[in-house]
Amino acid sequence: MEWQEFSGSWVLIPHNPIGIVHFLGGAFVATAPHLTYRWLLENLAKQGHIVIATSFLNTLDHKAIAVNVQNRLENILYRLEYKEGIELNYLPIYGLGHSMGCKLHLLIGSLFDIERAGNIFISFNNYPLKQAIPFVENIIPSLKDNLKNYLQIDNNLEFEFTPCPEETKIIIRENYQIRRNLLVRFNNDTIDQTLILKPILTDLFPNMTSALTLQGNHLTPLGQDIDWQLGDFFTPIDTIGKWLKENFSRDLYNLHREISRWLNPVIINN
Template sequence: MEWQEFSGSWVLTPPHPLGIIHFLGGAFVATAPHITYRWLLEKLARQGYIIIATSFLNTLDHKAIAVNVQNRLENILYRLEYKQGIDINYLPIYGLGHSMGCKLHLLIGSLLKVERAGNILISFNNYPFKKAIPFAENIIPYLQDNIKNYLQLEANLDIDFTPTPIETNIIIKENYHIRRNLLIKFSDDTIDQTLELHPILKQLHPNMITALQLSGNHLTPLGQDIDWEMGGQLFSPIAGISQWFQDNFSRDLYNLYQQISRWLNPCPDVGF
């Protein structure tokens, strides 16, 4: 299997797919999800899932981003079915999000009429603008240049994301229709807000919500040991991040993959 790029999304297609996973990553690392989340996504593809990892640029209008990534997903599904001959009609579609990607999947499942077999929400983050940007600067110092413009805006304007965190919670409470959800929180994640999201979803779908706390931190889903140098030039803006991730992540990352895999296929075939 090799990654294919379709209209800004990256796709992995196993030979005999069991389902489809639409992946949305965290802010500032979502521009190249096939690289930043490569290990996890490729493991899920080898399990039999078509991976559609949609890149996006973070802006203040999260509702517009959610609509855009969903429209791009539908275009890719059309391409897979009618141009590549893959019968997707009977394949379950799952949303998989990390950090801001969780918020986008929640907005998609609240504001748009989509069919999902379930959503997997890792390290949900719904902070207001003034908290979210400094957190990103502190956690991923290699990306300081990328968020400089946001910090300048913050110094001069009283602005926030659209919808705001409060508005987002209201939208979810009133409209979220994806019944089956897996919520994952890491033990050393200081910016995770899963504990606030869990009761909202539990009230909507009491018997369909699974919540787990795993060892790791906010960056665990990005852990991998890869060569970040491509064609003699370092991949920017994430070139320096490799040093940040390579140590002590493999065990937590593999456990994350196992829990996702178990939730996707809770009753695997048993040989006799």
């Protein structure tokens, strides 16, 4: 099973698929999700899910990004069914997002009349521009000066994501329609805003919204397994390697296990 590129998205197709996972990553690592989130996505595919990891470039217009990635998903689903001959009619589709990817899935679930078996939100982040991008305070004045050369703009013009954080919450509260949701936050994540999202979704779907707090940090979903091969004799270096594997991989394993359990509660995870 190897990654295939369709319309700027990366796709894994297992034999006899049991579902479809549409993945959207964080703002600065979403251009190559098949690499940055490789271990997590490939292991979901090994369990039988078609994984569609859509790449995107972050801009201020998050609504436009959401529309674009949803349109690309629909094109890929059409291609898989009518050109690749994969029967998709009875496969549940799940959204899986990390950080900014959560916001995009929330917008998609609010702006489009779509069918989703559920959405998984890992480390939801909906900060305003000045908090989301380091050093942006130094970038914006320069950007305004450059724009003056081409456009007549007000010096007081404020740059912000569209929709802004408050508008995003209103859109979700009034229009979000995906009933089953899993929210995952990590105990050492300083930029997570899951606690802001949780009451909104709980009010909408009180019996269908689950929340977990796991060991890890904001970068845990990007982790890769450390494949430490033991030699014929166990050495002190092997002890270090074993410790690294257990500690750096443990949080990623736990995340994968909880996602798998939620996607298919029948599966017993060791």
